[in-house]
Amino acid sequence: MRFLARRLGFYLLTAWAAVTLNFLIPRLMPGDPVDLLVARLKGNVDPAAVEAMKKAFGISDAGLWTQYVDYLGNLFRGELGRSITFFPTEVSTVIADSLPWTIGLVGVATLISYVVGTSLGVLMAWKRGTWLDGVLPAATFLHAVPYFWVALVLVFVFGSTLQWFPGSRAYGLEVTPGVTGDFLASVAYHATLPAVTIVVASMADRILGMRNVMVTTLGEDYVVMAEAKGLTSRRVMWAYAARNAILPNITSFALSLGFVVGGSVLTEIVFSYPGIGSMLLKGVENEDFPLMQGIFLVISLAVLVANLLADLAYVLLDPRTRQ
Amino acid sequence: MKIRIGAGILVFFALMALAGPLLISADPAATSDAGLQGPSGAHWLGTTQTGQDILTQIVYGSRVSLGVGVLSAVIATAFAIAVGLVGGYFGGAVDEVLSVLTNIFLVLPALPLIIVLAGYLPQRGVASVAVVIAVTGWAWGARVLRAQTLSVRRRDFVEAARASGEGPIRVIFFEILPVLLPVIATSFLATVVGAILAEAGLSFLGLADLSTVSWGSMLYFAQNGQALLIGAWWWFVPPGLCIALIGTGLALVNFGLDEIANPRLRTIKVRKARA
Numbered sequence: 001m002r003f004l005a006r007r008l009g010f011y012l013l014t015a016w017a018a019v020t021l022n023f024l025i026p027r028l029m030p031g032d033p034v035d036l037l038v039a040r041l042k043g044n045v046d047p048a049a050v051e052a053m054k055k056a057f058g059i060s061d062a063g064l065w066t067q068y069v070d071y072l073g074n075l076f077r078g079e080l081g082r083s084i085t086f087f088p089t090e091v092s093t094v095i096a097d098s099l100p101w102t103i104g105l106v107g108v109a110t111l112i113s114y115v116v117g118t119s120l121g122v123l124m125a126w127k128r129g130t131w132l133d134g135v136l137p138a139a140t141f142l143h144a145v146p147y148f149w150v151a152l153v154l155v156f157v158f159g160s161t162l163q164w165f166p167g168s169r170a171y172g173l174e175v176t177p178g179v180t181g182d183f184l185a186s187v188a189y190h191a192t193l194p195a196v197t198i199v200v201a202s203m204a205d206r207i208l209g210m211r212n213v214m215v216t217t218l219g220e221d222y223v224v225m226a227e228a229k230g231l232t233s234r235r236v237m238w239a240y241a242a243r244n245a246i247l248p249n250i251t252s253f254a255l256s257l258g259f260v261v262g263g264s265v266l267t268e269i270v271f272s273y274p275g276i277g278s279m280l281l282k283g284v285e286n287e288d289f290p291l292m293q294g295i296f297l298v299i300s301l302a303v304l305v306a307n308l309l310a311d312l313a314y315v316l317l318d319p320r321t322r323q
Numbered sequence: 324m325k326i327r328i329g330a331g332i333l334v335f336f337a338l339m340a341l342a343g344p345l346l347i348s349a350d351p352a353a354t355s356d357a358g359l360q361g362p363s364g365a366h367w368l369g370t371t372q373t374g375q376d377i378l379t380q381i382v383y384g385s386r387v388s389l390g391v392g393v394l395s396a397v398i399a400t401a402f403a404i405a406v407g408l409v410g411g412y413f414g415g416a417v418d419e420v421l422s423v424l425t426n427i428f429l430v431l432p433a434l435p436l437i438i439v440l441a442g443y444l445p446q447r448g449v450a451s452v453a454v455v456i457a458v459t460g461w462a463w464g465a466r467v468l469r470a471q472t473l474s475v476r477r478r479d480f481v482e483a484a485r486a487s488g489e490g491p492i493r494v495i496f497f498e499i500l501p502v503l504l505p506v507i508a509t510s511f512l513a514t515v516v517g518a519i520l521a522e523a524g525l526s527f528l529g530l531a532d533l534s535t536v537s538w539g540s541m542l543y544f545a546q547n548g549q550a551l552l553i554g555a556w557w558w559f560v561p562p563g564l565c566i567a568l569i570g571t572g573l574a575l576v577n578f579g580l581d582e583i584a585n586p587r588l589r590t591i592k593v594r595k596a597r598a
Binding site for chain 2 (some may be wrong): 010011013014017018021025026029140141143144145146147148149152153155156159160161167208212215216218219255257258259261262263265266269270280281283284285287289292293295296299300303304307
């Protein structure tokens, strides 16, 4: 339990760091966001509007400390300000509308990628020296492929050329959102290519990572012992070697989550998927600073929660952490 | 073997970036009437919508993509060395603080942070983009270097240096640093891959300097020019392939180095036992 308590403390600290970064970035960057906006509108704003905007951003002549306390207070009340792009919608509403799409897409894709990638890694380590080694160069290549390029290629081949799957949007124009079979089928159909993108682009890391840990585990005495006892190779492979090799794999998986999320942001943008990544780009393009900051905060917190879940899995799998 | 293939790929791209523009002295942004042509004798890799030669863009773009990647990785690695070695050497409270800082940056999602930072940049030049990417790319190296420093700092030669009165700065940078050079090299290569991918992503979103030709900005223009709908595969395939290939090259060199350190990882041909 001490392990979990420590981790929880660390995540709280990280969440605080993300919040503080969010507060500091606009104030440390040259020029303040309101000035940037005014410059973009070429000065056609009346001073009262500028004042109002400054207030909305929480930028005032008050000391940095007072601003910080106000900012934290607003956050605790769930107030992230109003979006400029979707004025006068609250940033929290924009996020609440787009977040389920991202969580659904990225969650399912990551789960598939983890299960398939890890199993492939186990198999490849076990069958070292056979034709399965041929997967290695391919995995090395996929490890370095940009997510958005995989997305572009998939849209090109399966979207515009073969026309098997739609290359944009989250559901068809002909269905109305609701819990109906038609709507859900349309959502699944539209999510296929984005999900395949994330699976393809993120699986290589899981394959390579699992293979390397597994190969090291296979040299351990208890594996040799299990083989000597005459256990079936399937039992040795999964219950003895893979079970131990999975622990470091979970840690590296948790650390790679931020990268997967970043890639998913790009993937969403290619597919015009209405998730949080597309919203982030809209925010940046329109210099919608409240929206940008709100989304960064939510993404960071989501990654932290996912990390915490990975830690919980670790505790379940490794009795040593439960002392 | 892996190292050789990887190094071959890297040398190829390094030559392309250094000598390529001297061989093809054309303006990569120059437009012509021959728009959207497939690969041919005149344009080996075809042309864009506005008739720009794609091969020329790839060659010139390699300078920006590799340049930003390497520059950003140099900054990030320098920072990683400072944080990792100082934390690992001193231990105690200094190490605690630096470790927490490192772990925070490891967990925070890098690309969204880069996008937000780039959103606030008044000018998005090559150097500022490189710095923004470096801000998010140093943590992994720092973590690895700290772990290595911990294992080195109690060795005899370090103790001897300390006993003979060398100051901590000198011990860290003249005694420990040289021993860690191989580790620094692998973490540098991994950082370059990350930085090239980040730069490509940022340019693809149109958030880097779009007036300079880079592989990422080529993809940005390809997507906005509806290359996918028109079927102009020659427009978006080469830049992405180059990014992936150079990443493969760097990864191969890194994996090769790993295998030297850990022979079990090697792919050996297992001889079949004779019946």
